[in-house]
């Protein structure tokens with residue numbers, strides 16, 4: 001299930017989820033031996049899934065081959081893959097048709113002149129790392145491999161719609177919107193075609209005109225600006241969504257959007273003109289049984305738990321989440337932070353100075369903004385997380401990514417999550433300043449390991465903000481927390497790994513950040529425990545990151561109830 005609604009009523013779509021053949025290729029001999037012409041001695045697996053949950057394959061890293069036979073009426077086909085981890089090579093009937101890098105965004109491949117009948121689709125997923133990988137090998141989540149989100153094949157006819165952004169600008173009183181669409185059109189025929197192209201927003205036609213494209217031509221149409229009155233806003237309490245239907249004589253694309261305004265003004269974050277305090281958690285789209293092939297039913301459960309805790313926002317750490325989850329978030333009224341998997345000190349200086357790596361990150365940002373543009377719940381774009389932002393090379397990257405997100409990312413706040421509060425040189429770009437730091441858990445130079453380190457931090461960081469001229473930008477504590485082993489209790493408040501220590505640390509932090517005027521929000525690390533990479537070594541008991549306020553099966557720890565009490569109170573009293 002790709003979305004919560006049908007994206008097409010005219011275009012014919014065949015779901016390719018379900019049973020596929022699967023074979024590992026640890027010696028990387030498959031292509032030379034012609035596996036793209038048919039897999040032998042393969043087993044049957046269910047797609048979407050990750051292979052690490054198959055018996056004996058938990059730690060398998062490298063090539064995994066998948067094959068599916070399907071039937072088509074023929075013509076121009078568009079194959080869409082929601083997520084292949086991390087690199088995909090794709091063949092149709094033994095002929096290579098495409099390649100994609102990046103685990104967390106969708107990609108598609110168009111093939112013309114396919115004959116009617118049965119065909120074989122082969123995918124080789126590669127989960128291995130090299131010096132240019134995103135993320136790099138050293139990372140604090142599990143490196144799953146496989147086809148983790150849905151696959152489909154569609155038949156394209158005549159002039160078709162590849163993407164559609166609904167761009168809008170709200171009036172001062174937020175009651176009227178100036179809207180236009182950016183429609184990406186493709187002629188699936190090899191000869192010229194003329195067609196009507198229309199865009200409807202709810203019941204209102206905002207564009208309808210004749211378009212003519214030459215054979216296989218690909219264009220983007222920016223439609224004229226229209227004024228829409230009596231806008232019903234997307235708010236946290238009433239997240240009103242509008243359906244956007246783009247259509248031609250032979251094709252369509254359906255999506256949803258919502259009208260809302262997010263802005264930063266005088267040390268404040270405003271949603272639809274109202275000051276908000278971000279009360280959030282970081283969440284990985286991960287479960288020990290399913291890895292990154294996260295079931296839709298459980299997504300709803302996570303959202304219920306997040307809302308029950310009193311949160312009004314989630315950070316999709318550390319990569320674009322599935323579109324269906326974003327549909328649910330749009331409906332929930334939660335605000336969302338979306339980012340790319342540019343994670344941490346895994347990206348050393350060599351990687352950050354490598355133009356290929358930088359370009360890969362930019363390509364990921366481009367895919368994220370293109371695919372997620374219409375989701376109203378996404379109010380924050382995250383450029384990167386905990387790379388060494390004290391370095392000049394990080395400054396250049398940040399500038400490049402910021403410029404792209406500003407130009408292409410719609411009405412969103414742009415930031416990065418920094419663990420360099422005292423020597424970061426990139427914060428000047430950001431609309432809000434976001435800090436990840438773990439006093440009371442990790443030992444930092446100069447820290448005493450006590451919770452009072454936090455109080456000193458708040459004072460010292462304010463000094464730095466003033467020195468740099470950044471004071472006045474809202475500050476968000478984007479990560480802080482402590483590990484707790486579910487079920488381990490201690491009456492002594494200093495015993496690490498106990499549920500009580502985690503609860504008390506979070507209480508200390510939340511109370512301090514809530515009463516600190518220059519701070520405007522918190523994202524606790526983290527919603528629930530996650531399986532992590534063996535590269536984290538003994539730092540991670542059970543090879544899990546245990547800082548969840550729920551365990552990995554979503555059972556609450558003591559901190560859950562404390563967070564719920566505090567977030568509920570903060571929402572009532574305001575900042």
Ligand code: ADA
Nearest residue numbers: 140385386436479525545547
């Ligand atoms: C970092 C990182 C998280 C997680 C966390 C931790 O801040 O961004 O992904 O690894 O540290 O638990 O140490």
